[in-house]
Structures are given as structure tokens and as C-alpha cells.
Amino acid sequence: MRAQVMGSRGIRWGAALGLVAALAVSGGARAVSPAHQAAQGSVLMAELFPMTGQISFVGSALLHGATVGQYEVNHNGGIMGMKLGAELQDDAGDTVDAVPAWHALELHSPAFEVGPTVFTAASVIRLYDPTHLVDFLVAGATAYDHMQYPYVFRVTVSDSTMAKGMAAYAMHKHLNRAALIFTNGANSQTIATPLIKAYEAHGGHVVANVSIVPQQSSYRTEIEQVFAQHPDAIFWQSDPQTAGTLFHDMEQLGMLNVPIIGTDNGASSTIAQAMGMSYATKYLTGMAGAAPNGPAWSHFVQDYTSVYKTKQPLDLSDNMYDAVIISALAMTAAHSTNPTVWVHKIITVSNPPGTACYTYASCVALLKAGKKINFEGSSGPEDFDQYHNVYGGWEVVQFDQAQNLHTLYSESASMIGSY
DSSP: OBOOOTTOTTSOHHHHHHHHGGGOOOOOOEEEOGGGOOOTTSEEEEEEEOOSSTTHHHHHHHHHHHHHHHHHHHTTTTBTTBOEEEEEEEOTTOHHHHHHHHHHHHTTOOSEEEEEETTTHHHHGGGHHHHTOEEEEEOOOGGGTTOOOTTEEEOSOOHHHHHHHHHHHHHHTTOOEEEEEEESSHHHHHHHHHHHHHHHHTTOEEEEEEEEOTTOSOOHHHHHHHHTTOOSEEEEEOOHHHHHHHHHHHHHTTOOOSOEEEOGGGGOHHHHHHHOHHHHHHHEEEEEEOOOOSHHHHHHHHHHHHHHSOSOOOTTHHHHHHHHHHHHHHHHHHTOOOHHHHGGGHHHHHSSSSEEEOSHHHHHHHHHTTOOEEEOBTTBOOOOOTTSOOOOOEEEEEEOTTSOEEEEEEEOHHHHHHO
């Protein structure tokens, strides 16, 4: 059982980020935290995060992870004996401010960059390859599922993997006739497409696919249209206000009586309360990122505690930590800090085959011994596919009457990757 708390690993950031994306405001690109600047002769890491504005909480989490990764590297010999330094720029979560912030970082000739987030990635993603700057992107949007950027790697899983997890759960429960009720925004519809593809590829039949306009006063017509097709289950995605109206109308029509398989929004207590806990505990499920575990996670928590004096890392901080460790290992494996050389070692140190290793020091020791390594990260395997994407596990979760989430079905990264 997992408690429903703010910042819990039980809830994906995708839903929270989607809800605040429209709120991102301009804050002006500026350098932050001079203490992070690199000393002469060190290896420089560039950090492009939203440190001000409506999504500054995302930037804080990412900075935590990068800082803990820097701590891990520097407390274990650095990169080939050189200290890892950092230069931070604030893009304020704004696409206009991100461009000068990116150029300000590039002037320092960093060896690699961590960030940006999905809010600003589109404005700078084409700049990395021409400048030969390795980047580790934080973006769940399906638009990056088939990236063709040799220098860009995504260290967070795609929303399309969540869609596959929803389809897999439906098939696991033998729910072969499902309908979709998704809001008509781009964030929802980019999840609907891979969901339908995965569901139908494994024997499911989509009996209805209805897009609804958010925050209307009634959805009775759409509900009657869907239930005329007698679905076994409903795949659903919407904001809380829309969900409240939708579920109320379903209840009034006597149709709130089939499984509602939600996205990560279904793991929100606000959504469950909008449905009514008596219904949510019976019919509503949501998707949650698999809880982290294993030796790499345990070591990351130790480092995090050393730096921030707490054993509860902020969500997404582990992804940034892994990006830093992968970069340092790739440089070590390549015997070079030149991005044009070590970029080709990223997949070599991250992907199987090879000896599994979980800490920077143990991985470096194996490299020095001439071994092929497979770094297993604190956030998951961090095995990159041909599009430089990673896969992670998912859990299908449901609330109990005490508003705690519990896991109904676990889906491993390998299962999702093959679905």
C-alpha cells in the first residue's frame, strides 16, 4: 500500500506537468547559483532548468538530481581525475527565454547538458547536433518517441509507454471491448493514438472513440453514444473539473458500472473524489510509475541524504542523477571529454550486454579492468533504444476508502518495451 501524498513516487509527473503546461510564464533567462560554476580544468555540465515561474518546482527537482550526480562523481575520483563542475541557466519554462539561456550555456563549451523539460524542448532541440553538445532531455511527450538526433537522449519514459500499460491491463483483465473518452486537447490525443494501436494489436476492439470538450456543463449525449456500443471498459483521460461532470452524468444515467481505466490522472485523489470514493474504489484505476528499488536507488538515496539531509528525493531527481552518471561513465569509457568521441559510448555503458553495475565507483572499476559494463540506474534500467528513448515499468493502481493507493497489476519495463 502506498500513501497518497504530494510528490509521491506513486504518481507520475506527466499529469501534473500537463496541467501546468499552459501556465508557464516568462521569467527571463539568467544565470543562477554561481557556486555551480566549473573551475578551470574541470569538466563542465550545463543545466537548463525552469528555476523561476509557475513550474519552478520541476526545475528544483531536476537540479537536485544533477547536483547529487555531481557529488557522486566528484567523491569517487571525478572524471579521469578531473572534477565535474556545473553552470546553471534558468529558462523559466518559457520557449522564448530558453533560446538565449541555451546560448549562454553553450558559450562555456560544456561537455554535456541536462534538461530542458518538455515545456521548452521544442525551441532548442535542433541546436544540439550542429554544436555537438550531448543532451539528456526530460520530456514524456510522444513527439519525441522517434527522435533522430544523435546527440539527444531522453532519460524519462514516454507517455506512449503509459498508453501501452493501459492496454496491457485491459487485456490482462480480458476486457476486449473498450471505448475511449478523452478530452480533445493535444496532450490527451497523443496518448489515445498509441493506446488504440497497442490495444487492437493484442486483440482488443475499440467500440467507440469519443473526444469531449473540457469543462462543459453536460456530457450525457457523449455517454449515451459510448454505452450504446456496450463496452466492457472505458479508457479515460481528462482534467478534474471535466471528470467531475462526466462521472456525475454517468452515475445519473446508471452507467457508472464498468471499469474506468485512466491515465496517470486516475492516480489523483482529486479525480477519485470527483467520481466519489464509493465508485472510485470499485471502478477507477490509474497508472503510476513503478516504485524505484534496487541497489542503484539505495545508493542514490544515500548520496541524496548526504547532500540534502533527507531520505525522500524529489520525483525526477533520480533521472537527472542517472544522466550525470551515464555521461561520466561514457567519457571514462572513451578516454575523452570530447562529445564527438564519447557520445558513441553512451549506449555502450548503459545497455546490455555487460556486467551490471549500480554505482559510479563500481562501474569505473570495471571499465578500468577492461570490462564491458551495463549501468543500471536509480530510475530504472536506462537502456536506450534506436531513438535514444528508455523504458520504465508501470503499476495499475486504485484507491481504497482511506484514499490510499494500492497496486493491482505490475508491468515491468521489459514487458512494456515488447508490448
